[in-house]
Amino acid sequence: MAAINRDDVAHLARLAHIEMSDQELDRMAGELAVIVDSVKSVSQAAGDDVPATSHPIPLSNVFREDVVGHTFTAEQALSGAPDSDDNRFKVPAILDEA
Amino acid sequence: MNTEAILSFEEAMEKYDPVLGFEVHVELNTKTKMFSSAPNVFGDEPNTNVNEVDLGMPGVLPVVNKTAVESSIKIGLALNCKIAESCRFARKNYFYPDTPKNFQTSQYDEPIAYDGYLDIELSDGTVFRVEIERAHMEEDAGKLTHMGGATGRIHGADFSLVDYNRAGVPLVEIVTKPIEGAGSRAPELAKAYVAAVREIVKNLGVSDAKMERGNVRCDANVSLRPHGRERFGIRSETKNVNSLRAVEHAVRYEIQRHAAVLDAGNPVVQETRHWHEDTRTTTSGRPKSDADDYRYFPEPDLVPVVASREWVEELRATLPEPPAARRKRLQADWGYSDLEFRDVVNAGVMDEIEETIAAGASASVARKWWMGEIVGRAKNADVDPGQLGVQPATIVELARMVEEGKINNKMATEVLDGVLAGEGTPADIVEKRGLAVVSDDGPLLEAIDAALAAQPGVADKIRGGKVQAVGAIVGGVMKATRGQADAARVRELILEKLGVTA
Numbered sequence: 249m250a251a252i253n254r255d256d257v258a259h260l261a262r263l264a265h266i267e268m269s270d271q272e273l274d275r276m277a278g279e280l281a282v283i284v285d286s287v288k289s290v291s292q293a294a295g296d297d298v299p300a301t302s303h304p305i306p307l308s309n310v311f312r313e314d315v316v317g318h319t320f321t322a323e324q325a326l327s328g329a330p331d332s333d334d335n336r337f338k339v340p341a342i343l344d345e346a
Numbered sequence: 347m348n349t350e351a352i353l354s355f356e357e358a359m360e361k362y363d364p365v366l367g368f369e370v371h372v373e374l375n376t377k378t379k380m381f382s383s384a385p386n387v388f389g390d391e392p393n394t395n396v397n398e399v400d401l402g403m404p405g406v407l408p409v410v411n412k413t414a415v416e417s418s419i420k421i422g423l424a425l426n427c428k429i430a431e432s433c434r435f436a437r438k439n440y441f442y443p444d445t446p447k448n449f450q451t452s453q454y455d456e457p458i459a460y461d462g463y464l465d466i467e468l469s470d471g472t473v474f475r476v477e478i479e480r481a482h483m484e485e486d487a488g489k490l491t492h493m494g495g496a497t498g499r500i501h502g503a504d505f506s507l508v509d510y511n512r513a514g515v516p517l518v519e520i521v522t523k524p525i526e527g528a529g530s531r532a533p534e535l536a537k538a539y540v541a542a543v544r545e546i547v548k549n550l551g552v553s554d555a556k557m558e559r560g561n562v563r564c565d566a567n568v569s570l571r572p573h574g575r576e577r578f579g580i581r582s583e584t585k586n587v588n589s590l591r592a593v594e595h596a597v598r599y600e601i602q603r604h605a606a607v608l609d610a611g612n613p614v615v616q617e618t619r620h621w622h623e624d625t626r627t628t629t630s631g632r633p634k635s636d637a638d639d640y641r642y643f644p645e646p647d648l649v650p651v652v653a654s655r656e657w658v659e660e661l662r663a664t665l666p667e668p669p670a671a672r673r674k675r676l677q678a679d680w681g682y683s684d685l686e687f688r689d690v691v692n693a694g695v696m697d698e699i700e701e702t703i704a705a706g707a708s709a710s711v712a713r714k715w716w717m718g719e720i721v722g723r724a725k726n727a728d729v730d731p732g733q734l735g736v737q738p739a740t741i742v743e744l745a746r747m748v749e750e751g752k753i754n755n756k757m758a759t760e761v762l763d764g765v766l767a768g769e770g771t772p773a774d775i776v777e778k779r780g781l782a783v784v785s786d787d788g789p790l791l792e793a794i795d796a797a798l799a800a801q802p803g804v805a806d807k808i809r810g811g812k813v814q815a816v817g818a819i820v821g822g823v824m825k826a827t828r829g830q831a832d833a834a835r836v837r838e839l840i841l842e843k844l845g846v847t848a
Contacts, residue, residue, distance in 0.1 A: 263639055265441050302434055302644030308652040311412035314376050317383025318397055325393040325401060325510070333493075335392045336507035339443040341492065 381408030402447030422459025
């Protein structure tokens with residue numbers, strides 16, 4: 249059984265900006281452990297002769313030439329924004345500066 | 347407001363040994379962005395250089411800009427790095443409105459370039475080797491403007507406005523290994539290192555390298571340890587120090603601040619610091635915390651970049667002469683002393699002198715004009731010497747007219763002023779202003795007689811063999827002719843008259 253405790257879930261929830269109740273944290277800790285264990289079974293199928301990969305397709309160097317393509321107008325860019333001002337996206341003040 | 351205690355730099359140096367580290371972000375000057383075909387242009391109307399990829403819309407796929415990869419490899423090579431045979435991108439996850447995707451596409455465990463070094467020459471010629479840990483590819487974030495509040499800074503802001511034109515602009519982040527042993531030269535080294543990186547990327551032509559536009563940005567890490575201790579102290583990271591002077595000042599200030607904290611028996615807080623140019627101090631940003639848990643994972647939407655050795659060697663063959671090697675070559679070609687050459691470099695007129703010599707001036711004439719005349723005028727006008735618009739051909743022509751005896755040096759500087767004032771070519775100005783050396787010996791001889799009569803003691807000295815005293819008589823003649831005489835001819839005539847051979 250993978251060791252995913254309640255604190256781990258609370259930490260992840262905080263990083264993901266998801267608000268979770270105590271009850272949800274308890275439940276998710278148990279469920280996540282099962283999920284991780286299930287995914288882990290993949291490692292039984294892959295032997296030592298199968299190299300680790302981050303991509304399923306054996307491709308490399310898929311490039312684009314440096315040529316300008318299409319752009320949006322500011323109006324188009326902002327068309328889905330909840331709020332805007334002066335052709336820019338308007339967002340709440342964020343105190344935790346990245 | 348900043349009330350934090352600091353020690354004097356000298357005292358800090360007596361007690362502690364600084365260790366530095368730098369992360370320099372270089373914006374590439376590709377035509378398009380790292381992963382989208384939107385234009386990479388500075389200063390356009392907000393949110394007009396964006397498309398669906400830059401805005402992180404659902405279902406979009408990034409495609410890597412080949413030129414950006416080539417530029418990154420060139421930077422790696424210029425920093426004496428190894429180029430990875432294969433490398434991949436990774437997602438750096440964080441929530442902040444400067445990235446609409448909620449992650450930055452970067453590189454994590456497989457940077458494209460690693461294990462390099464840069465030899466940095468300090469102002470007195472000392473060479474200091476800075477080891478490069480890695481140089482990796484990533485994308486820039488959008489630009490936030492904090493609105494409302496009293497100061498316009500983030501604290502007290504009511505809301506922020508976001509322009510994503512910069513989002514997705516190709517970046518190369520260059521990370522040094524810890525830099526030890528710089529001692530009291532740490533601030534100078536910091537400045538010189540960033541200057542060297544800036545010079546290299548500019549010379550490669552891969553970045554516009556304008557710090558004032560954020561093309562080259564520096565995060566400076568500083569820690570102190572007592573002399574003789576191997577273990578590093580706790581570091582602070584001063585973000586976005588965006589001028590060469592500021593890099594030097596920020597490192598110096600952080601050394602002094604850390605020293606005071608340690609002296610008081612307190613631990614240094616590992617945190618981000620913000621640099622303030624107005625007070626030349628830093629203030630606390632935020633402590634390292636959960637927010638730095640970026641949960642990197644390999645970017646599933648991009649395939650690996652494989653740099654074949656052939657490709658790397660092709661790119662290496664296109665590299666221009668490194669700036670440091672070029673300086674050595676030019677100094678040797680021109681025959682300048684170390685001091686003369688350093689002055690030329692510090693004055694920022696090396697390129698101009700090179701062009702002037704290429705246009706036909708001798709090395710000494712080129713130096714005389716740029717260092718003796720133009721640099722000072724640029725300083726008065728508060729611009730870079732190159733911005734005055736003096737053409738190499740102008741200097742060549744001035745020098746030729748002086749050499750031919752048409753005008754003297756004093757007149758030539760007057761002609762230069764005329765050229766700078768837009769009055770025309772040197773020949774035009776000589777004619778318009780009626781500047782010409784008095785070449786008829788008649789009036790000169792009269793003036794010489796008068797000057798000799800006025801200073802009989804000097805005349806005797808010259809007759810007695812003190813040829814260097816002739817300067818005083820030449821001066822008298824030049825004054826009498828209001829500078830219109832050819833000083834070399836005057837000197838000749840005086841010596842002739844007194845029967846002395848020079």
